Amino acid sequence: MRTDVIRRALGNALWPFISFGAILLAWELVAQLGGVPDYMLPSVSQVVERGWETRDLLITHGRWTILEIVGGFALSALIAIPLGMVIVTSRLLERLLYPPIVALNSVPKVGLAPLFVVWFGFGMAPTIAMTALVTFFPLLVNTVMGLRSVDAEMIHLARVMAATRLRLFLKVRLPHALPSIFAGLKVATSLAVIGALVSEFIASDRGWGYVLVSAGGQLDTALIFAVMILLSAVATAFFYLVAAVERLVVPWHSSQRQPH
Amino acid sequence: MAPPSAMAPSYIAARDVTKVFDVRGRDKVHAVDPIGLTVDKGEFVALLGPSGCGKSTLLSMIAGLTPATSGDVVVDGRAVTAPLTDLGFVFQKDLLLPWRDVLSNVLVQFEMRGQRTDRHRETALRLLHSVGLEGMERRLPHELSGGMRQRVAICRALVHDPPLLLLDEPLGALDALTRDQLRIDIQRIWSRDRKTAVLVTHDIEEAVFLAQRVIVMTPRPGRIHADIPIELPFPRRLEVKETPEFLGYVRTIRQQFEALGVIHED
Structure with missing residues (x-):
């Protein structure tokens, strides 16, 4: 049975492996034989080589960026999820807080990066603030939606079971909202990477965002590609990390069930 | 049709209860027009009517989950002003x-x-076993069929041994065979415990099979059109459905709905 599982996992990994391989091969061929200058499109081998040469730089700046991504994400989750819980506790709070928050969401948030430099200075603080800001709304909205989506009859049932509001919240509303909250967290992972990167473009002299800007200035395209590949890998890993936690926390939800 | 006497020692007494829903920007919706209803202790009563006739609203008012617009509801000698908690729903x-x-559900x-x-735990397990769910205690709901899930819901409504059982179209989402099985289960449980039970349904056969008294309600605004005692002996087996007495009740009630314009042939 175990070998069966391993074989199936390998089988699942095989197809994306083939498609990724084909893409890399096509890229290499176009770059080598297509007559495109290296500074426009470096070959895969050049990107790998450049990445290896600059590995110390990439690791140092990568640590910084990952710290900002995770820090901003965590800060946002620690504020947005409890705030969502507070908002659904009372109609008044909901009417008071929800409309302005939704209105603020329409602000193109990355445009605030220069303002954050003025407010928080240069370096990690404005980037964490930006990362938290861009991930805030999906987390809040998903928390509110999840908590609100409890069946009206379920509330009736809880009332005839003499449930207090606290027990209703802990035993029904919160577990019911977890799949929605995790959906928000998963969306937030990729937004967090974007937020951190944009902020580093203008508000930092450290991090992969800064490396990208300086590499661009020197037409070091191979380095740009190397950083982008690393960033994608980090974003993907972050997403699957959250998805793995979700599987542990809400194994009962239909999205987590293995197809038979 | 006549309003019940205030002196009747009924377990449930609804007096001139109305419910008007205030839909913003539209006319008021009269869900329930003045209704008087009494249910004796240990009695099984069915509220039968077409969809939207206010029968569920009436049940909800009995449970104290929906406040009545006017009139009052008394259960076990006390006016209902807040959700009742000594019942199974x-x-x-x-x-x-x-x-x-x-089990945990x-x-x-x-x-x-x-x-x-x-x-x-023992009570819960005994109840689950009595409806044929032995060996299922550790299953999650999604691993169960619709009929099994509804049986778990029935056990949940009974496990604290409440004196009153309210059933709001409990079999409405099930297929016909499962529905028959659950009717048998419900009847067996009721015959054993003789809890006061109010069933809301739009299924004539179900009402006649389960209840001692069928209250026929009019389309919205819901009023009581007829109050028909079902004098079939308990325990009732599925075969009872083929007896002339059973079919007679079903026909009588169908004629009531035809007279009300709920059912018409063409």
Whole structure:
């Protein structure tokens, strides 16, 4: 049975492996034989080589960026999820807080990066603030939606079971909202990477965002590609990390069930 | 049709109860027009009517979940002003918590009340076994069929041994065969415990099969059109449905609905 599982996992990994391989091969061929200058499109081998040469730089700046991504994400989750819980506790709070928050969401948030430099200075603080800001709304909205989506009859049932509001919240509303909250967290992972990167473009002299800007200035395209590949890998890993936690926390939800 | 006497020692007494829903920007919706209804202790009564006739609203008012616009409801000698908690309620949806296994979904009845569950495990298991769910205690709801899930919901409504059972179209979402089985289960449980039970349904056969008294309601605004005692002996087996007496009741009630314009042939 175990070998069966391993074989199936390998089988699942095989197809994306083939498609990724084909893409890399096509890229290499176009770059080598297509007559495109290296500074426009470096070959895969050049990107790998450049990445290896600059590995110390990439690791140092990568640590910084990952710290900002995770820090901003965590800060946002620690504020947005409890705030969502507070908002659904009372109609008044909901009417008071929800409309302005939704209105603020329409602000193109990355445009605030220069303002954050003025407010928080240069370096990690404005980037964490930006990362938290861009991930805030999906987390809040998903928390509110999840908590609100409890069946009206379920509330009736809880009332005839003499449930207090606290027990209703802990035993029904919160577990019911977890799949929605995790959906928000998963969306937030990729937004967090974007937020951190944009902020580093203008508000930092450290991090992969800064490396990208300086590499661009020197037409070091191979380095740009190397950083982008690393960033994608980090974003993907972050997403699957959250998805793995979700599987542990809400194994009962239909999205987590293995197809038979 | 006549309003019940205020002196009647009924377990449930609804006096001139009305419900008007205020839909913003539209006319008021009269869901329930003045209704007088009494249910004796230990009696099984069915509220039968077409969809939207206010029968569920009436049940909800009896439970104290929906305040009446006027009139009053008395249950067990006390005016209902807040949700009653000494009852079992079964809805059309099973409302099982998908993250809890079967046993834990039954014991949630005590958890919600802030009571310890360990001393009630035996009762819960016994109930589950009595409806054919032995061996299912550790299953999650999504692993169960619709009929099994609804049986768990019925156990949850009974596990704290309440004197009153309210059933709001509990079999409405099930297929015909499962529905027959659950009717038998419900009848067996009622015959054993003789709890006061009010069933809301739009199924004539179901009402006649289960109830001692069928209250026929008019389309919205809901009023009581007829109050028909079903004098079929208990326990009733499925074969009873083929007897002339059973068919007579079904015909009488169908004629009532035809007279009300709920059913018409062409």
